[in-house]
Amino acid sequence: MRPDEASRIEGDDGSRTTPSQKKWAALRRRPRRTTILRYNKAMPRYHRLGQLPRYRHTQFRKPNGELYSEQLFSTRGFSGPMATMYHINLPTEVAGWEDIGDVSVKFLTDEALRHRHLKTRTMPARGDALSGRIPLMGNNDVIWYQVHVAEQMKDFYKNAEGDELLFVHNGSGVCETMFGDINFSPGDYLVIPRGTIYRMQFDSLPTMMLAIESHGPIEIPNRYRNEVGQLLEHAPYSERDIRPPHELKTYDQEGEFHVIVKARKRHTRYTYRFHPFDIVGWDGFCYPWAFNIKDFAPITGKLHMPPPIHQTFHGHNFVICSFCPRILDFHPDAIVVPYNHSNVDSDEVLYYCNDKFGSRKGIEEGSITLHPLGIPHGPQPGAVEASIGATKTEELAVMLDTYYPLMLTEQALALEDPNYWKSWQTKQLSGV
Numbered sequence: 001m002r003p004d005e006a007s008r009i010e011g012d013d014g015s016r017t018t019p020s021q022k023k024w025a026a027l028r029r030r031p032r033r034t035t036i037l038r039y040n041k042a043m044p045r046y047h048r049l050g051q052l053p054r055y056r057h058t059q060f061r062k063p064n065g066e067l068y069s070e071q072l073f074s075t076r077g078f079s080g081p082m083a084t085m086y087h088i089n090l091p092t093e094v095a096g097w098e099d100i101g102d103v104s105v106k107f108l109t110d111e112a113l114r115h116r117h118l119k120t121r122t123m124p125a126r127g128d129a130l131s132g133r134i135p136l137m138g139n140n141d142v143i144w145y146q147v148h149v150a151e152q153m154k155d156f157y158k159n160a161e162g163d164e165l166l167f168v169h170n171g172s173g174v175c176e177t178m179f180g181d182i183n184f185s186p187g188d189y190l191v192i193p194r195g196t197i198y199r200m201q202f203d204s205l206p207t208m209m210l211a212i213e214s215h216g217p218i219e220i221p222n223r224y225r226n227e228v229g230q231l232l233e234h235a236p237y238s239e240r241d242i243r244p245p246h247e248l249k250t251y252d253q254e255g256e257f258h259v260i261v262k263a264r265k266r267h268t269r270y271t272y273r274f275h276p277f278d279i280v281g282w283d284g285f286c287y288p289w290a291f292n293i294k295d296f297a298p299i300t301g302k303l304h305m306p307p308p309i310h311q312t313f314h315g316h317n318f319v320i321c322s323f324c325p326r327i328l329d330f331h332p333d334a335i336v337v338p339y340n341h342s343n344v345d346s347d348e349v350l351y352y353c354n355d356k357f358g359s360r361k362g363i364e365e366g367s368i369t370l371h372p373l374g375i376p377h378g379p380q381p382g383a384v385e386a387s388i389g390a391t392k393t394e395e396l397a398v399m400l401d402t403y404y405p406l407m408l409t410e411q412a413l414a415l416e417d418p419n420y421w422k423s424w425q426t427k428q429l430s431g432v
Ligand SMILES: [Fe+2]
Pocket: 341, 343, 348, 371, 377
């Protein structure tokens, strides 16, 4: 018997294997971490509202004996996050449709590389939460719309080709969805999976908000979650901060109801005979939810912490971070504003919810700065020295970092502070 044969042991299936082979076999049998995360990362947890039959795909009848209509709601075939819902009427019945037209964003592809500052505060309010969207920048992964809402939405809306992240700067109201109502207030992020029919209703107008449209799903970062998707102790928020729809309102109404569907970069207005929120119950892992930026618990340190510490969401080729009021770095010699950095592989966008940003001069509430990849940025002259001794910050900002360049739109140029790129000059140079 050779030495290696002496160490062979009996396998589960009666075959003879070495300890090393058994170890690898065990690893292969173990559920793969990536597989588990893929199925758990998109939504915080299983949720259900309303009435459900005991088993899926079985007879579920109304009080009058007719069948409810079951619908599987999925964002990625039959294997992505899903919900199963039960309609009073057929969700497939359409009374008519009307092509509204092309809504693709026209990006500027010949703009020079330079730092940008857009001032959005004085944008006039116009339209509703959909028609008022002004595209400012984007790429193949994400589009940033600025919205100063003037009117309530009358029609319902469904984005069938992108997930949406809405950020409510000010104002409050209710986001009515097919999954139920979500109340919102200033600082709320609303994460809306593609395919969700919804309508924003505001308590007062005008209201400032952002609409970020994502080609891929908007998710909670993997590094905040364990193998079953639960938020970890070091995550800057917990499941208690996630607000799914809290009340399912079922409308058994016949009439004329319009749903604007975004797909193929066009809007099509669908007319239905029955109210689209005729759902008596649903359950699953796919639904809209809210998280308020004030519930983000900043992680602070002895020395300056980099932007990833503020990460809130993850998208395809981009991240969203929240810069919130916090205690600053506590080393006695700490410089509490960011060091200059060369973001050679990402474009950085900051949306300022107030003007209390220690490292940045000249910004105001509603400002947007875009620091594109390829040129360094950092605090303006004097900001480092002025920051020394500060123990806390009241800054509040939303950050979008993309791995691929963002292109601006004509509408963005109309809001631009053309002298922003000069704000790092230590003396005024002649000829510029
Ligand atoms: Fe930066």
